[in-house]
Amino acid sequence: MRFSAAFAVLVGLSLAVSGCDKQSAEGAQGAGNGTAANNAAAPDEVTADEVTSDEAPSTGKAGETFKHVVDRSHKGESMPDKGFMTLDGKPVTLKAIANGKPILVNLWATWCAPCVAELPALDKVAAAGAAKGIAVIAVSQDQEKSVVQPFWSAHKLMTLKTWLDPDNALGFHYGTGTLPTTILYDAQGKEVVRIVGAMEWGGAEGQALLREIGG
Template sequence: MSRLSLTLVVTLGVAVAGCDRSAPVEVQESGASAMATSEIDRTYAGELMPLLNVSDPAGRELNLGAKQGTPVLLNLWATWCAPCKKEMPLLDDLAAGYGDRLQVITVSQDMGGAEKVAAYFAENNFEYLEPWIDPQAELGSFYDNTPLPTTILYDSMGQEVWRVRGDYDWSSAEAREAIGEAVGE
């Protein structure tokens, strides 16, 4: 197989699957611009939010299972994942638009520690997102090592409504309509 063919196969694979945790960083970056928008998947509708703790760079903990009462949009991402980084400003805008009617929780799957995540948040000045971290990748295991980014919408009872694996346009009318299912719009 020629080098060009191999590069095209790898790029296409990343574009279809999102960021793969086991792939090298250079592969992650190369597929970003070719990434197609993913679709909403309702296969796991009704499943409960995991009772797992995540932490922030200051060591504060958040139990995801205790977030019932308000719908939650849970996003798994990493600083090395180009499609993830593309989504972060859109998720920050989404959080701003819904205010206290929707909790947007972004949880980094970076293994490198809090420093990378804190630096990324400081560099990007997100106003509504907090730098939650899952350094042991417990969420990744819970979601069967799904590709990054993966975003799951939970209703106010903590039950999954739908999920999206891969890059998604969170500013689209389709996204707002789908989120409306959980926030009552």
């Protein structure tokens, strides 16, 4: 499956993060397609000096060690009105889902091992957030829509729900070439912080970040 040409690998950031490079995943979903993505830079990409340096290792259930970068360079920006869809193909926006609540938005993909390792912790965050009025959603960046529902059903996540973004509308907006990327918004729909790479949300740092939006 081809990857949208405007996605760029944020080289300096990606070196600091143990996440999935979207462009390198072209082969994972696009074997035999024959369509190559180019390396045009996304217009709103983050440079290394715009990102805070609070990197921290995080260990997933599979024993893998992940790193993440906490990026506050977009603090105060409004959530995008980009459209994506429910699993049954209905159009939706972040504003409609948030409905005036704080929201955690996780961009993930079935082919991204750190993304998958992070999902159980996000499922717990979703359960806790429901009681505190915080929406927690996962938005698949898979361009093959048909793979997402079977994958999600097989993992039996109790509370966390996923949406589909096969055109990578949100990925374009955030200018990220690394998955997972998670963005936290306050109740006014303003970005508080974003995390590039996987982290353990049940740990002290993850809990502190959630408290910034009322978690």
